[in-house]
Amino acid sequence: xxxxxSVQELxxxxxxxxxxxxxxxxxxxxxxLEKESNAIYEQMHKNFLVMKKASEDGLKKNTRSASGLTGxxxxxxxxVVEAGKSICGRVIGKAIARALAVSETNACMGRxxxxxxxxxxxxxxxxxxxxxxxxxxxxxxxxxxxxTAAGFGMVIxxxxxxxxxxxxxxAECGSAAAMAAAALTELMGGTPQMAGHACSIAIKNILGLxxxxxxxxxxxxxxxxxxxxxxxxxISADMALAGIKSAIPAxxxxxxxxxxxxxxxxSLKETAEGGLAATPTGKALYKKVFGRCGxxxx
Numbered sequence: 001x002x003x004x005x006s007v008q009e010l011x012x013x014x015x016x017x018x019x020x021x022x023x024x025x026x027x028x029x030x031x032x033l034e035k036e037s038n039a040i041y042e043q044m045h046k047n048f049l050v051m052k053k054a055s056e057d058g059l060k061k062n063t064r065s066a067s068g069l070t071g072x073x074x075x076x077x078x079x080v081v082e083a084g085k086s087i088c089g090r091v092i093g094k095a096i097a098r099a100l101a102v103s104e105t106n107a108c109m110g111r112x113x114x115x116x117x118x119x120x121x122x123x124x125x126x127x128x129x130x131x132x133x134x135x136x137x138x139x140x141x142x143x144x145x146x147x148t149a150a151g152f153g154m155v156i157x158x159x160x161x162x163x164x165x166x167x168x169x170x171a172e173c174g175s176a177a178a179m180a181a182a183a184l185t186e187l188m189g190g191t192p193q194m195a196g197h198a199c200s201i202a203i204k205n206i207l208g209l210x211x212x213x214x215x216x217x218x219x220x221x222x223x224x225x226x227x228x229x230x231x232x233x234x235i236s237a238d239m240a241l242a243g244i245k246s247a248i249p250a251x252x253x254x255x256x257x258x259x260x261x262x263x264x265x266x267s268l269k270e271t272a273e274g275g276l277a278a279t280p281t282g283k284a285l286y287k288k289v290f291g292r293c294g295x296x297x298x
Contacts, residue, residue, distance in 0.1 A: 001028055001031055001032060002024070002025070002028050002151075004155050005158060006159070006251045007152065007196050007249075007254070008249070008250070008251055009155075010025075010151050010192065010196075011192040011193055011195075011196050014192040015193075020144070020148070020186055020192070021147075021195060022144040022145060022147040022148040022151075022186060023144070023147075024151075025147040025148065025150055026040055026144070041144075044143055044146050044147060047113050047115075047146065048128075048139075048142065048143045050111060051102065051115075051128075052125070052129060053111070054101070054102045054105040054106075054110060054112045054113070055102050055125055055129055057110055058074045058098075058100065058101025058104045058105040058110075059074055059097065059098070059101045060075075061108075062075055063108050064108070065104070065107040065108050065109075065217075066108075067107075067215065067219060067289045068288075069107075069214070069219045069220055069289065070104060070107050070219040071104055071108065073100050073104065073224075074097050074104050077093070077227075078094070078097040078101075080093065081093035081094055081096075088231070091234070092234055094130045094133070095126045095127060095131075095234060096126070096227040096230065096231060097126075098122065098126035098129055099122035099123055099226040099229065099230040100122065100223060100224075100226065100227050101122070103121060103122035103222065103226040104223060106118055106121050106122075106218065107217075107218065107219050107223065115146075115149070115153070115176065115179070116153045116156075116162040116172070116175050116176055116179065117163065117176070118218060119164055119172045119173070119213075119218045120173045120175070120176035120222075120226060121176075121226070122223070122226035122227070122229075123173065123176035123177055123180050123226050123229040124146070126180075126230040127180035127181075127183065127184055127230050127233045127234065128142050128145055128183055128187070129142070131184055131187055131188070137187060141187060142187065145183035145184070145186055145187045148182050149179035149180060149182060150179075151182075152178060152179050152195075153175060153179045155251075156178065156257075159251065159254045159258065160175075160254050160255070160257050160258035160261065161258065162175045163270075164211035164270040165270040165271075166261060166269065167257065167258065167260075167261025167262075167264070168209055168210045168260075168261050168264050168268060169209040169212075170203070170207055170208060170209040170210075170260065170261065171211075172211065173222075173225045173228070173229040174202070174206040174207070174209060174229075174257065176233075177202040177203070177205070177206060177229040177230070177232040177233045177236070178198075178199040178200075178202040178233075178236075180202075180229075180230065180233035180237075181195075181198035181199055181201065181202040181233040181234075181237045182196070182198050182237075184198070184233060184234065185240050185241060188237070189241075190237070190240060194240040194241060194243075195240070196249070196250045197239075197240040197245050197246045198233075198237045198241075199236075199250045199253075200246030200250040200253045201236040201240065201244075201246050202232050202233055202236035203253045203254065203257055204246065205232050205235070205236065206229070206232060207253075207256065207257060207260060208260050209225075210264065210268035210269070210274070210275050211270040211275075212268060212275025213270065213277060214276055214277050214282045214286065215277070215282070215285055215286040216271075216272040216286075217289070220282075220285070272286075
């Protein structure tokens with residue numbers, strides 16, 4: 001059974017057995033949980049359907065969050081894409097729209113899959129759903145790619161962190177982008193080594209990103225960072241599939257992310273005491289939501 005202590009462990013096992021990382025993770029989890037592989041797959045399929053529903057709800061319902069700070073942007077983005085006016089093209093444009101949609105569903109207290117967290121919940125679903133739809137991929141393959149994402153996510157969680165409160169947004173949106181990049185790479189026929197490079201590139205692209213939620217809510221700037229994160233995942237996967245390698249191995253990149261997170265001051269780790277949350281507008285939004293200034297004592 002895997003210890004999920006390194007990406008290299010997953011890659012080496014896949015190479016040795018001539019299998020995809022997703023296949024190995026599925027089998028490993030079935031053994032660990034003492035269940036049939038079909039049962040584990042069906043649970044992941046249910047997660048996939050929840051992801052799909054969250055995306056659909058966010059693209060159909062023009063609602064705003066309880067705070068009034070966010071809502072409706074997914075529909076705006078989708079309209080631009082459908083009109084053929086997206087600068088990024090249809091694939092990235094649809095992925096951005098879906099990432100916003102799932103994140104807005106979360107902000108509006110809808111049902112989402114925290115993969116790896118609620119704050120980064122739009123990245124993985126948007127990546128997999130969009131690639132599967134735009135490239136007419138089999139749903140089974142899309143679901144299986146989530147096991148690849150899960151394998152990488154477990155390594156990151158063990159070696160570093162997936163929590164903004166511990167490692168900043170690099171640990172949330174960064175981890176989600178890395179997981180999604182690995183999943184996309186496998187979905188497009190990439191090798192386990194390519195998936196590892198995609199993971200590395202995605203984290204490097206977002207290394208050092210702070211967690212500074214305005215008013216302490218997972219809305220500003222979190223939702224738009226999900227859109228940026230899914231774009232990062234596609235870019236990283238595309239480069240890896242082209243044969244572009246990360247000069248720094250995935251495990252070392254993850255370790256670097258851990259050290260960067262440890263070096264961050266607490267004001268930049270989900271406390272809403274620094275970054276965008278501490279700007280004049282950020283403070284004004286806090287007062288608008290809670291009726292008092294953020295630095296007032298309760």
